[in-house]
Amino acid sequence: MSNMKGRSLQLAITISSGSAYLLFGYDQGVLGGLVSEPSFLSAMGNPSSFYLGIIVALFNIGCLGGCLIAGLWGNYLGRKRTIVWGCLTMIVGGIIQASSYGSGQLIAGRIVSGIGNGLNTSTVPVYVSETSRSAVRGRSLAIQMSIVIFGTVVAYWLDFGMIRTQTGEVVWRFPLAFQDVFALITVVTMPLLPESPRWLYSKGRKDEAVDSLTRLMDLPDDHGDITVIVAEMEQAVALEQSDSRLTVKSLFFDKTDMKNGRRLVLCFMLQLFQQFTGINVIAFYVTIVLETNVGLSREMSSLVAGFIQIAFWAGTFPPIALMDRLGRRKVLMLGSTMLCIAMVLFTVGVALETPPSSRLALGMLIIYEISFGMSWNSVPWLYAPEITPLNLRHLGAAVGCFSEWLWTFIIALMTPAAIENTGWRIYLLFCFMIALSVPFVYFFLPETSGKSLEEIDYIFVKDRAPVPNMFSTANSSCVDMQLKLEGESNMVENVDV
Known part of the structure; x- marks a missing residue:
């Protein structure tokens, strides 16, 4: 694996980082199917439903802690080592959970696993973004x-x-x-893969960065494409070092050229809107929704929930082909439109409480899952590391993940009581938030597809332009990049709203 180059190396990166991300999905869902098992409840001391909900939700608190650790020390450790430490932490958490003989031990294991998952979810998108070509960066993250x-x-x-x-x-x-x-799988394979060339370059390890880049692109180090990317990284590092001020005040009154605070706020808000589509109401409590709101029996709800999960997975395939072709903004706005229609009709279906309306609600639930999988499932995880500058990319990803786990925890806690006390009315909140996400995307999110990570800086830094003579080693590539930059003025205006 250490001798791989080009496509074979990209495949190895997909497998290694993908295994860490498969663990992310698995660990989120594994306990949800076991909480009604008698032997499990007996071993945990037959906890009340509220206490059981706390046990499940505390995983997200661990994830919050992992995001904070990644934000503070992720840039020091590097992308690979952070992911390896995340997986090692999750191995310890898995052992603690599987050997549990009481709720306290299980809670400890859940929190430990959550910390590891927070490290992984903050870092894997950054690593994948920084080791992918611009033209397929969206596809690479969509696969993850x-x-x-x-x-x-x-x-x-x-x-x-x-x-x-x-x-x-x-x-x-x-x-x-x-x-x-x-x-x-990740712990064994990740050390054999190259470190992110962008991270290496930011740490002054320029020869290692070029070597990593040549392996990833399978090109000689004097090739024009390599030279252009190296020059872009050099200029990006210089730009960020000259304007890297970040304070709490700048998050709300950002006057710097780099607009770092604004970028981090976008990372946070994007994951907030993702969670208020209502996806985790369906993901965590789909059987309760099917029983309480749709009217299915417990056995039928359990079986239908399994097929709904498969529909969700099927919805994740179109972005692999479409995200880089349509762009991030179109995918999100199209997804929001489909989600809003499905959620409104689902709400109508459960509110009417008739056999035909229940079938309508079930059909809309499936369409909702597919629509989310096609849009908001992938883009927020990719967008945060794309729009943050190199020196803050680990922090941008961590802020996005922090928002994800914070709102996941809140929604996981409020949903059972909300469904019990408000019935179908809780879904009106999600209808409103999904509708609000369309103008949010349109006015505040610039398009990033097809641009190198260094070029994206100039969407925000509109008063500066790349120095042409830095790209003299590859004139044609420089011209292409300059034309892109000149064509971004419209998107810059959206950023400044």
């Missing part, structure tokens, strides 16, 4: 997010199969232990 949802599908159906074919504590101990397999 498809793997995440596949992990959730694996967890659900493994739980389903174990419950129906096995007895005793193996029913829940094996699924909790099985997550360590995915972490081990």
